[in-house]
Amino acid sequence: MTSPTPKPGILDIELYVGGRSAVPGVKKVYKLSSNESPLGPGATAMAALATATNDLALYPDGGSHRLREAIAKAYALELGRIVVGGEGSGPLLTLLANAYLQPGDEVIFSRHAFLLYEIATLANSAVPVVVPEKITNRGIHIDVDAMLAAVTGKTRLVYIANPNNPTGTYLTRGEIERLHRGLPPHVLLVIDAAYGEFVLADDYDDGLKLAARAGNVAVTHTFSKIHGLAGLRLGWVYAPQPVCDVLNRIRGPFNTSAIQQAVGAAAIADKAHMDAAAAYNVRWRDWLTREIRTLGLRVDDSAANFLLLHFEPGAQNAAAADAFLCAHGVILRQTSAYGLPDCLRLTIGTEEANRAVAAALKEFLGT
Numbered sequence: 167m168t169s170p171t172p173k174p175g176i177l178d179i180e181l182y183v184g185g186r187s188a189v190p191g192v193k194k195v196y197k198l199s200s201n202e203s204p205l206g207p208g209a210t211a212m213a214a215l216a217t218a219t220n221d222l223a224l225y226p227d228g229g230s231h232r233l234r235e236a237i238a239k240a241y242a243l244e245l246g247r248i249v250v251g252g253e254g255s256g257p258l259l260t261l262l263a264n265a266y267l268q269p270g271d272e273v274i275f276s277r278h279a280f281l282l283y284e285i286a287t288l289a290n291s292a293v294p295v296v297v298p299e300k301i302t303n304r305g306i307h308i309d310v311d312a313m314l315a316a317v318t319g320k321t322r323l324v325y326i327a328n329p330n331n332p333t334g335t336y337l338t339r340g341e342i343e344r345l346h347r348g349l350p351p352h353v354l355l356v357i358d359a360a361y362g363e364f365v366l367a368d369d370y371d372d373g374l375k376l377a378a379r380a381g382n383v384a385v386t387h388t389f390s391k392i393h394g395l396a397g398l399r400l401g402w403v404y405a406p407q408p409v410c411d412v413l414n415r416i417r418g419p420f421n422t423s424a425i426q427q428a429v430g431a432a433a434i435a436d437k438a439h440m441d442a443a444a445a446y447n448v449r450w451r452d453w454l455t456r457e458i459r460t461l462g463l464r465v466d467d468s469a470a471n472f473l474l475l476h477f478e479p480g481a482q483n484a485a486a487a488d489a490f491l492c493a494h495g496v497i498l499r500q501t502s503a504y505g506l507p508d509c510l511r512l513t514i515g516t517e518e519a520n521r522a523v524a525a526a527l528k529e530f531l532g533t
Contacts, residue, residue, distance in 0.1 A: 174269065175288035182281055185499045189492045196519035199499040201331070201361075201472050203394035204516045205446060207429075208439030211395065214432035218425045226424040233422065236431035237402055241374060247404055249413045250430075252422045255360055255388040255401030258413075260286040262384060262403070263323065265412045266354055267292040271322035276308045278333050278504050280358060283325040292322070299333070305466030305474070306333040310341050314348040324349065327358040328373065329365060332501050332511040334468030339371035346376060346383060354409070357385045361470040363392040363440060364447055370469070374404055381406050391471060392443045393433040400426045447471045450514050457524045461533050473512045474501070484508050487530055494526045 185199025207215075230250045238245045251258045259282055267273065269291035275283040277298050287294045297316050300309045308330060317324075326345070329336040337345070346355055362372035377383040384405035390396040400422065403413070422430075433439075454473060458465050464476035475498075477484040484500075488510055491498060496519075499511040512523060 173289070173291050175291040179285050179288045180281075180503070182285060183503065186492075186497050189495065189497060192493070192495050195495045195497055196515060196522050197497050198513040198515045198519060198523060199497045199511075200396070201391060201470070201511075201513045202396050203391065203443060203471075204450075204514065204519070205439075205443050206394040208394070208433060208436040210436045210439070211393070211429050211433040214428045215425065218428035221424050224424065226420055226422060226427055228420050230422050230427050233427040233431045233434075234402075236434050240434045240437070241404075243374065243378070243404055247378075247407055247410050248402055249405070249410050249417065250400070250402045250422050250427075251417060252426055253399045253401070254390050254396075255358065255386040255403070256282050258386050258401055258403045259283070259325070259356065259358060260289070261413055261417060262354065262356055262409075263287060263290050263292070265409075265416055267322055270320065272318060272320040273323045273325065274313055274316050274321060275325040276313075276327075276330065278306055278330070278506060279325065280327050280331050281503060287323075293320070295321070305335045305468070306330075307335045308337055310337065310345045310348075313345060317349065317353065321350075321353050323354045323356060325356050325358065327360070328370075329361045329468075329470040331361065331470065332472065332474055332499065332504050332506065332509075334466060334470045334472060334474055336365055336367070336370055336469045338367075338369040340369070342371065342373060342376065346380060349382065351382055353382060355380075355383045357383065359385055360388045360391055362387065364444055364471050365469045366444065366448065367469060377404050377406070381408075384409055389430055389433060392440055393430075394439075394443065395429065395433060398426055398429055400430045447514050450517070450520050454512065454514065454520055454524065458527060461528055461531050463527070463531070471514045472499075473514070474506070475510045475512055477508050477510070479508065482531060484510050487527070490530045491523070491526050494522075494529075496523045496526050498523070 263286035267290035273287040357373035359372040
């Protein structure tokens with residue numbers, strides 16, 4: 167049977183495989199594979215959810231005004247420069263590629279970056295330009311100089327995850343500014359700040375201030391991480407007015423549901439819950455880092471809600487560790503697809519889950 171032929175590049179895409187959530191034959195598991203919030207949604211978000219179900223017979227507001235107003239108030243942003251979207255921030259990252267990439271254009275991103283960047287590039291018959299990171303004793307870092315050196319006349323878009331997933335490291339405010347200064351005006355810098363709310367360092371900036379004054383910067387955020395609403399699937403982007411005008415022309419007419427709008431507006435106004443989630447994350451991220459380093463494993467410094475664990479080749483390699491942990495009901499994220507076959511990514515979980523993974527790793531390593 168003959169089938170229609172897709173655009174060039176699409177069949178080169180490797181299927182995205184998310185974090186596992188179950189282990190055959192193991193009843194109780196600790197899912198630490200998807201960077202989900204151990205605290206879940208806040209009380210105000212849950213209250214909004216209960217109320218929002220009363221209007222399911224009606225179409226939602228096509229402009230998502232209530233949600234966008236809540237975002238603008240929470241971050242002191244211009245309302246007209248906010249575009250929201252269902253399914254988290256991922257489709258917005260893709261929408262930017264759909265809007266600005268033509269066949270043969272080049273897209274720059276780091277070697278160990280979120281897999282969606284390459285998917286969005288290839289889906290538009292564009293060319294991925296993968297830039298190696300700098301490796302230090304503190305972790306794996308995006309190399310701004312290497313990024314700028316990769317820019318050519320064909321470069322159209324640069325993706326930066328800040329902090330980066332799965333490495334957990336971040337670019338400082340100064341590094342982001344330097345990267346932007348080195349880009350031509352026609353190149354769109356897309357800063358994916360999905361984990362930005364977890365970063366408490368003074369030298370960090372999620373890029374919103376840069377996007378407010380630059381004509382070629384877009385910043386995406388998600389409700390999936392610090393807000394504990396991964397199941398809701400909701401995200402937003404802040405960009406120059408002309409970029410937002412383009413996105414609004416090609417997004418779906420009702421691209422967020424009434425439930426998403428109501429719950430998202432309540433969640434983003436709940437700063438107390440966000441602060442509690444950030445503080446919890448620091449406490450247990452630091453505890454896990456100390457505990458696992460004591461076992462002799464390399465654990466990179468992380469500014470996000472996960473840790474990157476390094477294993478040595480041999481009998482106690484990453485694959486063996488993964489198999490052992492799964493057999494003990496602890497599910498981490500394999501990172502071979504990110505070019506890190508000797509690593510596993512560990513989400514900061516509940517206290518019970520955190521203690522369980524530390525104990526299981528201790529048993530695996532025989533320490």
